[in-house]
Amino acid sequence: xxxxxxxxxxxxxxxxxxxxxxxxxxxxxxxxxxxxxxxxxxxxxxxxxxxxxxxxxxxxxxxxxxxxxxxxxxxxxxxxxxxxxxxxxxxxxxxxxxxxxxxxxxxxxxxxxxxxxxxxxxxxxxxxxxxxxxxxxxxxxxxxxxxxxxxxxxxxxxxxxxxxxxxxxxxxxxxxxxxxxxxxxxxxxxxxxxxxxxxxxxxxxxxxxxxxxxxxxxxxxxxxxxxxxxxxxxxxxxxxxxxxxxxxxxxxxxxxxxxxxxxxxxxxxxxxxxxxxxxxxxxxxxxxxxxxxxxxxxxxxxxxxxxxxxxxxxxxxxxxxxxxxxxxxxxxxxxx
Amino acid sequence: xxxxxxxxxxxxxxxxxxxxxxxxxxxxxxxxxxxxxxxxxxxxxxxxxxxxxxxxxxxxxxxxxxxxxxxxxxxxxxxxxxxxxxxxxxxxxxxxxxxxxxxxxxxxxxxxxxxxxxxxxxxxxxxxxxxxxxxxxxxxxxxxxxxxxxxxxxxxxxxxxxxxxxxxxxxxxxxxxxxxxxxxxxxxxxxxxxxxxxxxxxxxxxxxxxxx
Numbered sequence: 001x002x003x004x005x006x007x008x009x010x011x012x013x014x015x016x017x018x019x020x021x022x023x024x025x026x027x028x029x030x031x032x033x034x035x036x037x038x039x040x041x042x043x044x045x046x047x048x049x050x051x052x053x054x055x056x057x058x059x060x061x062x063x064x065x066x067x068x069x070x071x072x073x074x075x076x077x078x079x080x081x082x083x084x085x086x087x088x089x090x091x092x093x094x095x096x097x098x099x100x101x102x103x104x105x106x107x108x109x110x111x112x113x114x115x116x117x118x119x120x121x122x123x124x125x126x127x128x129x130x131x132x133x134x135x136x137x138x139x140x141x142x143x144x145x146x147x148x149x150x151x152x153x154x155x156x157x158x159x160x161x162x163x164x165x166x167x168x169x170x171x172x173x174x175x176x177x178x179x180x181x182x183x184x185x186x187x188x189x190x191x192x193x194x195x196x197x198x199x200x201x202x203x204x205x206x207x208x209x210x211x212x213x214x215x216x217x218x219x220x221x222x223x224x225x226x227x228x229x230x231x232x233x234x235x236x237x238x239x240x241x242x243x244x245x246x247x248x249x250x251x252x253x254x255x256x257x258x259x260x261x262x263x264x265x266x267x268x269x270x271x272x273x274x275x276x277x278x279x280x281x282x283x284x285x286x287x288x289x290x291x292x293x294x295x296x297x298x299x300x301x302x303x304x305x306x307x308x309x310x311x312x313x314x315x316x317x318x319x320x321x322x323x324x325x326x327x328x329x330x331x332x333x334x335x336x
Numbered sequence: 337x338x339x340x341x342x343x344x345x346x347x348x349x350x351x352x353x354x355x356x357x358x359x360x361x362x363x364x365x366x367x368x369x370x371x372x373x374x375x376x377x378x379x380x381x382x383x384x385x386x387x388x389x390x391x392x393x394x395x396x397x398x399x400x401x402x403x404x405x406x407x408x409x410x411x412x413x414x415x416x417x418x419x420x421x422x423x424x425x426x427x428x429x430x431x432x433x434x435x436x437x438x439x440x441x442x443x444x445x446x447x448x449x450x451x452x453x454x455x456x457x458x459x460x461x462x463x464x465x466x467x468x469x470x471x472x473x474x475x476x477x478x479x480x481x482x483x484x485x486x487x488x489x490x491x492x493x494x495x496x497x498x499x500x501x502x503x504x505x506x507x508x509x510x511x512x513x514x515x516x517x518x519x520x521x522x523x524x525x526x527x528x529x530x531x532x533x534x535x536x537x538x539x540x541x542x543x544x545x546x547x548x
Contacts, residue, residue: 007406007408007409007410007413008408008410009408010406010407010408011407011408012407013388013407013408013451013453014384014385014386014387014388015386015388015453015454016385016386017385017386018385021385021386022386024385025384025385025386028384036451039449039450039451039454040431040449043410043430043431043448043449044430046408047429047430056407057386058451058453058454060454061386061454085443108431108520109431109434109519109520110444110498110502110516110517110518110519110520111431111434111437111444111445111446111498111520112431112446112520114443114444114445115445115446115449115450244519245519245520246432246520
């Protein structure tokens, strides 16, 4: 339960205006620096005193991190600090990758989308309420997972790929970007630029239990590039949540499919909020390739998708939701 | 027991303790002011690119307001406690209720969840800035009065600001579109139906005032 304190504890604030200055600050302060984009995830942490960075680097004054522009290969490059509202309203996004528009539109509330950024949405921390309440769990550097005990309340937690920590990635845009095979452009002062596939940007607790993505101290996600590969293909995005505003997904699904004469040629299908990273369903993708886009294929895909799921005490409901979402993604909206 | 609580000896001690207390409080207040300067002095980096000055000018409701703002201060705190604009309410302080909604460059934002330093060069409008100079209410405010749209009204200024912001993009919304447009605001009196009726009338008032 959030408590209202007077103000946040003090921190040093920097508002650089160029990417270079930002990188210099992140390099100088490394672990002590906290990157502030929209702030919707950040301020909860700071107000609750559960994270106490010495230095906050605000990206809000860096114009180079904002905006959506076409790339030479017919894709798009979205600045990391572009707001979700801008992503949802952009004509090119709508025309080429309507799934990303849908995903951005389904995030939180209008005010949050007006301020929250796409870089922040994909890089946000997990919502595990034990972790966010300041419990010293694995993710916070301790040696226990409070959400995976016999009496734990773990409705929101993982059914796949848990490893000590059972937290999930709560992003709506992340699965859409993985399905679109987006590339995350990361820069640092010393390392220059590196480009990471969205699929590999997100990491689970088996790789690093205290992080949700590959960003190292000093590094900054500057842009997200979406190649033209999946432009104009058939998309499906659906998010299941309890309230139609604000809520994070119980499960969401993002699918991109190339279909000719009713037969699925190739696809990328990703679900989120079931594991610590967006979960790409490669087995399903392989199984539906060459099959007709039919009710039968959809049912098979749904059943296959949830194989190996390991529910906790209170999140078994995610299995039928995920199964049905994958089924609907394969079947498509027309017959839904 | 015959010890009197009002013996001269005891009350003089009490006075002394009281005076000491005042001195201590004064010291604590000055210490607080010192602490709230943040770790600038520790890091000694006032001149790095992107450093910010606490003293700033905010454009609020068309006025230039000089104000001393802590680095960690949210806009809602500055508006309410530095500038006296208490029409902006703080409900949850966590971007979960919408009571603190203000317009920043005509776009609705939760003022509890944005640093005042982040809106230095922006145009801020609060509920106090809606009525015209002669005291005529904004068409949406007038609609709320006419329709008696709220019960306790704690959420009202947030709802009005969210509506005014939304109507700038879509001046002629359907009831459903408007409901979606202002879905980032909560009313714990559960008066949504009346609120929507009032806000729809506000939209109508605005269209009428524009065409007349």
